[in-house]
Structures are given as C-alpha cells and as structure tokens.
Amino acid sequence: MPNKNYSNQSDFFEQVYQVVKLIPEGRVTSYGAIGAFLGAARSARVVGWAMNNAHSLSSPVPAHRVVNRNGLLTGKAHFSTPSRMQELLESEGIKIDTDKIVDFKHHFWDPVEELKL
DNA sequence: ACTTTGACTATAA
DNA sequence: GTTATAGCCAAAG
Numbered sequence: 001m002p003n004k005n006y007s008n009q010s011d012f013f014e015q016v017y018q019v020v021k022l023i024p025e026g027r028v029t030s031y032g033a034i035g036a037f038l039g040a041a042r043s044a045r046v047v048g049w050a051m052n053n054a055h056s057l058s059s060p061v062p063a064h065r066v067v068n069r070n071g072l073l074t075g076k077a078h079f080s081t082p083s084r085m086q087e088l089l090e091s092e093g094i095k096i097d098t099d100k101i102v103d104f105k106h107h108f109w110d111p112v113e114e115l116k117l
Numbered sequence: 118a119c120t121t122t123g124a125c126t127a128t129a130a
Numbered sequence: 131g132t133t134a135t136a137g138c139c140a141a142a143g
C-alpha cells in the first residue's frame with residue numbers, strides 16, 4: 001500500500017484519507033505516523049493540509065482521530081466547532097485534559113506497525 | 118514562476 | 131520539564 005510512486009498528485013491525499021479511515025474507534029494516530037506509512041515521513045505538515053482539505057470529500061474522514069505527536073488537539077479549530085473534536089474523541093472513550101489526550105501512548109495507533117505486511 | 122503558509126517534528130538550549 | 135529554531139514539502143496566492 002505504501003506507494004511512493006504518486007503518478008497523480010491527488011493520490012497522496014487519497015492515501016492519507018484511506019489510512020485515516022482505517023483508524024479504529026478509540027484509537028488515534030499522528031500526522032507524522034501517517035506520513036511515515038506513506039513513505040513521506042517528512043511530510044507531516046502536508047498530511048495536516050490534506051485534513052484541512054478533507055472537507056471537500058464526499059466520504060467522511062474521522063479527522064478527529066489524528067492529532068500531533070504529543071497527543072495535542074491542534075486541529076480542533078478547523079472543525080465545525082472548536083469543541084467538536086474533543087466531544088467526538090470522548091464519545092469513543094478517550095479522555096482529554098486541556099486539549100491533550102490522556103494516556104496518549106496507550107491510545108496511539110501506528111499504521112506502520114498495524115498495517116505492515 | 119516565485120513567495121507564503123501551515124491540523125508538523127526533531128533538535129538544541 | 132520548557133521555549134526557540136530550523137528543516138520540511140505540497141498547495142494557494
């Protein structure tokens with residue numbers, strides 16, 4: 001699945017969305033982990049940009065399960081309401097303290113480990 | 118075609 | 131533990 005050969009530009013975005021959709025409920029991952037899985041380890045910011053663009057997608061993407069590597073809800077401001085992201089995560093059993101995921105390591109879902117073949 | 122921007126990260130102090 | 135700095139790279143302006 002990690003396809004470094006992006007013949008179409010939008011394929012990179014597509015890959016990102018695919019991975020995000022594979023994140024199980026109650027689990028979270030980081031932008032960098034997704035980038036690493038896609039073979040673009042240093043493109044974490046681009047992954048974030050892809051999330052920002054995820055609005056224009058027809059199929060919904062659970063972007064609330066993607067946070068930065070500290071477990072901080074950096075993208076909450078981009079949701080319909082700033083509290084939306086936290087609410088969604090809490091509804092999946094994840095606790096949040098001051099915009100930060102409690103016991104982040106325990107909830108972390110690494111696509112490189114979980115999706116490797 | 119060039120410059121700016123950003124839902125990031127690693128490193129240094 | 132913290133803050134500051136510098137790489138990073140694709141999309142937007």
